[in-house]
Amino acid sequence: MADRTLETLRFDNSYARLPDAFFAKLNPTPFNAPPRLIHGNPAAAALIDLDPEQFARPEFAGTFGGSLLAPGMDPLAMLYAGHQFGVYVPQLGDGRAILLGEAVNERGGTWELHLKGAGMTPFSRDGDGRAVLRSTIREYLCSEAMHGLGIPTTRALCLVGSDDKVYREDVETGAMLLRMAPSHVRFGTFEVFYYRKQYDRLRVLADYVVDRHYPHLRGTADAVARLFLEVVERTAALIAQWQTVGWAHGVMNTDNMSILGLTLDYGPFGFMDDYDAAFVCNHSDHNGRYAFNQQPYIGLWNLSCLAQTLLPLAPKEALKEALDRYTPIVESEFRRRMRLKLGLREERSGDDELIGGLLAMLQESHADYTRLFRELGRFDSAPGATNESLREYFLDRDRFAAWAVRYRERLRDEGDADDDRRERMDRVNPCYVLRNYLAQTAIEKAQRKDFSEIERLFDLLRDPYRERPGMEPYAAAPPNWGKHLAVSCSS
Template identity: 65%
Template sequence: MPALEHLRFDNTYARLPSAFGVRVAPSPLADARLVSVSPEALRLLELEPSEALRPEFVEVMGGARLLPGMAPIAMVYAGHQFGVYVPRLGDGRALLLGEVRTSTGEKWELHLKGAGPTPFSRMGDGRAVLRSTIREYLCGEAMHALGIPTTRALCIIGGSEKVYREEVETGAMLVRLAPSHVRFGTFEYFHHTGQREHVATLADYVLAQHFPHLEGTPDRYARFFEEVAERTARLVAQWQAVGFAHGVLNTDNMSILGLTLDYGPFGFMDEFEPGFICNHSDDFGRYAFDKQPRIALWNLACLAEALMPLITEEEARATLGAFSSRFHAHFLARMREKLGLREARDGDAALFEALLARMAEAHVDYTRFFRALGRFDSSPGAGNTPLRDHFLDREGFDTWAEAYRTRLTAEGSVDAERRERMDRANPKYVLRNYLAQTALLRAQEGDFSEVDRLRAVLSRPFEEQPEHEAYAAAPPSWGRHLAVSCSS
């Protein structure tokens, strides 16, 4: 594997016209040091873990030393934030350092968050705080381990610099990786500023880099939009299946590749609650759990408007009109997996909807119950007492359990085999807010061991890990309904 200095950079985005961003040099943190690094993300760059132990690693990843071929740029974009269009956002505290090309031809953008002020900082200091950096670092890697498309978190760089939010906090940097950081809002910026030629420039760039199978086809832009919608539908269905909610689902936080992008406020549900709001700043519940599919569609409509010079209204309407059915098909497939069902049959949607209704009524822990459901005994007369004890209305659960038993019998399900399937679909470990809070509180005291330990546990979410059983526990009383705001 190559050493750090031998990474090959190919900065295609930096070669786009100057309207696409502003060249800015990073502002390193004082007394920069490595807080944590993801070995799995390192391997994406074909780097050995030992490379992260070298002083040069902190210099490069912290922006103090630019490798040959790096071309730091603050990307410009706009976006609808909580439904209100903001005409100019852009990387106000982040820089695209460069694009690494691996020996297999993969491209990974290195994006440094907390890199200091840029022309898009809007009077801000351009810094990130340690607590938000830890949350994004842990969640990016946890989502990947769950099989959900996401940006990856390479490492956290800490330092002695203080930053001012609601209170004085410690500054930090996060290096994240993704094939692309182009957003819905990137297209919106050029559309709403009347730079229609750059809408086409951006679309052609994205197609060449990430949708090469569409290049040269007469309807390539319409098919591109359709694929973005498909990826978005699948992504939100995957979120919903694990009980995850994105707290700031603005168009500037929507990836054109269907990746989970920008972990500000987010949350994995503890008790199942359809109207779960993970963002303390979301006063009206715009991004509540049960509204996320609809918001994704709304955001796609904003993207469609930006693409209108390239696609027809009929093409846009056709793709948008198919979104709900696409989402529900993906969601139903995920829920069948969670219930251990091998076949698709009529009545499956009603079966899991009835279960979710009973779970909501009884405030059942979402992750723990679905993991436990793999132990369901489908033999006639089995009481399944451990499962029914999750519910106040035990007889109501018994009614559902009988319908579930009948469904399993109809497809000849074998309990032992079903349990193996369900354990591969229902994680035991997710990044609950109280786990993240514990890790970041210790980190703020200078102890980063819990960050590393938690990342390692979450990298194997479907395994039993008996030595880490405590990480699968329901939240303690202090850890329930923790508030996470946009300032996080």
């Protein structure tokens, strides 16, 4: 039944049927102050057949502000471990999030409803279990932005705020974010049982993941090895997409890596403004472990950690063969997507030189990554065209002119009309991305209880390839103050 109410949502809660060692059961801790809905996502509501008119009900803010439960919810905090900045931490888990349940849509698809900022759990360590308005706005907007870009990601159903005080670097107001994904199982979920030498529970987990999320592997003799191969392929394709849109995760710990190949856990992320291959978006990452240009390597490192945990369940050689597939997939998928960004329809031997030459000029000039590729769609391939608007992006104009000659020759060899090419390029080169300064502007307004900028950005980012009249400032380069915002793990 479509257009369900809170009372008629269907739940399955398969994760709650796993052994007790996988989680701790507890309810969210409600705010002291009354919760209020800041924003709701109709597209996410449609995934669970929820009528968006439910957003207006006080019970909606109560349910996703931690004070009420819908019928069928069975809340729990998930256990996992993880390598954080390369160091193994034996127990992490949901320290400020609670899995409310698994909503089932009319097509039989399940979506875990994961409430972030829901209060302390047995896994909170020294934390308070809360999230702040600032961080929840960033995740809410960026998860929808990534979906709009076509990148696999968790989604967010809603953002609920309150006047409760939360202490970080400063005193801030608390908020909760309802995150959705088919599964929140992470690489670190496997690690916790492997390093405890609880191989029976490791088998239970692997069987559960196969049965629920890779059902085509059920009953196969080499199901775990094939599962790992598919995780390798999904992760490689995901990180290639990050690289082509100029996005940095910031905290690629193994506990932030999804077993489904989704973008998971939006903390100190960042879209590049001025191109810098060594871009570090997390000001706590002093050694640049998770720099933009390190993400493909870190993806491999994290997958190696996952492979280690599967040794009791699958042959070492099969896991190694799967792992060896990673780098070729990242590289080929990156090239394919960069060809699309350049408007090229064919694969040719000179692709690496053409792509690499452009990126080298971007690095030298620190040109705006998103704007440059959008502008490249306007490249005039006619003989003698100077493409002055593009030249302005580069410090070495002669170097650009030489590159433009090669690019023009390649376009003419493919026999493509400029208008057709521009239309294709505009479908893959976004006009709008969630620049840090745009998120910061929305945050500052929201802290004054003006949520209009959240709605405006949400609307732009869910369809980032379509130019909107009057929205030119949102596609422009950031002001100088906006290029140097410090983003931490608490962000």
